[in-house]
Amino acid sequence: MKDEHAQFSGSIPAAYDRYLGPMLFQPYAENLASRLQVAKNDSVLELACGTGILTRVLRTRLPSTAELIATDLNEPMFRRAAAKFRKDEAVQWLQTDACSLPFGDQLFDAVVCQFGIMFVPDKSLAAREAHRVLKPGGLFLFNVWDTMEHNELGQLTHQTIASYFDKDPPAFYEVPFGYHDQDEIKGMLKEAGFQEIKMEVVAKVGAAIRAEDAATGLVHGNPVAVAIAERDRSLLSVITKAAARAIADRFGETDIRAPMRAVVVQARK
Secondary structure, eight states, X not given: OOOGXXXXXXXXXXXXXXXXXXXXXXXXXXXXXXXXXXXXXXXEEEESOTTTHHHHHHHHHSOTTSEEEEEESOHHHHHHHHHTSOGGGOOEEEEOOTTSOOSOSSOEEEEEEESOGGGOSOHHHHHHHHHHHXXXXXXXXXXXXXXXXXXXXXXXXXXXXXXXXXXXXXXXXXXXXXXXXXXXXXXXXXXXXXXXXXXXXXXXXXXXXXXXXXXXXXXXXXXXXXXXXXXXXXHHHHHHHHHHHHHHHHXXXXXXXXXXXXXXXXXXX
């Protein structure tokens, strides 16, 4: 699953965790975990665990005897996640590709993924892999961002970045906000073998203390920072300040509260 838009390395994991985690991902982690009903001896596999934001909520909510295996392809993200957990917190960590899971058939009661499916180049293969490792009746639970228009922080940042490039602007934000068509997702899941498929649009509010914090995360907390630096490193600080101004103009300089929208998908094997 090698893709330039999915490579979270260098200083990106720290910025992602510090700024984007509380603002974008924590609210949806709580929502996603609340939908998972797990018995005391069940096994749960998390794909694309990132810096462990959903992992933390899952481990807190799941029975202490339930097995939790957290995976990610990107080693820097994976290592930052693992470092936040004590050894006795019963999380198994594994660096692996969602398109080539190193597990036997029918081992897990649930496979969960928070905002990771959009970055998988072969989404159909990842769905088939999730179906393969699930037990009969097992649940594939994941979420994806809705359109950029319904997620203004991403839209403002994307537009601000593009305004600094006459040609070949960084296209990163088209990836996380580019996979939300419910018919397309349902068709993919049916082809993978899933039977009972439910989808729900979920609105949340992304909160940040300052517009500067939001902009720092949105510019430096994902691979768009690398794309900008490759074109002109001097623009990183310029674009960050411009994004902060755009966010402040829309939501104020402090106590940022921005609407967000995602699609939550539940599919039974």
